[in-house]
Amino acid sequence: QVQLVESGGGLVQAGGSLRLSCVVSGNMFSFNVLGWYRQAPGNQRELVATITSISRTNYADSVKGRFAISRDNAKNTVYLQMNSLKPEDTAVYYCQGRHVYTGDYWGQGTQVTVSS
Numbered sequence: 001q002v003q004l005v006e007s008g009g010g011l012v013q014a015g016g017s018l019r020l021s022c023v024v025s026g027n028m029f030s031f032n033v034l035g036w037y038r039q040a041p042g043n044q045r046e047l048v049a050t051i052t053s054i055s056r057t058n059y060a061d062s063v064k065g066r067f068a069i070s071r072d073n074a075k076n077t078v079y080l081q082m083n084s085l086k087p088e089d090t091a092v093y094y095c096q097g098r099h100v101y102t103g104d105y106w107g108q109g110t111q112v113t114v115s116s
Helices: none
Strands: 004-007 010-013 020-026 031-039 048-050 056-059 067-072 077-082 091-099 101-104 110-115
Touching: 004 091, 020 031, 020 091, 020 110, 031 067, 031 077, 048 067, 048 077, 056 067
Parallel strands: 010 110
Antiparallel strands: 004 020, 020 077, 031 048, 031 091, 048 056, 067 077, 091 101, 091 110
């Protein structure tokens, strides 16, 4: 059974940093793309960053230069390093994976709160 389990959220002051982790059950290379999305109250879920099986990355304009997505295949883990955090980064962050055969999977989400 495919599972994505996030961790690393929390409360941080503006300008601070957090690193989110997403442990992926099964073979990481079974996923074409792994990524992070976020959803703030009253807003739609939005893409934050993605990384492909060959480590090509893509970022939302709002986080370029501040966030970095990476993967450790040996640990079956995808990371999101978030620096220079702003109050508008406050949201529930979700890990997402697009499986080659069975479609999209989502984690349960982890709350990130940035205080001003």
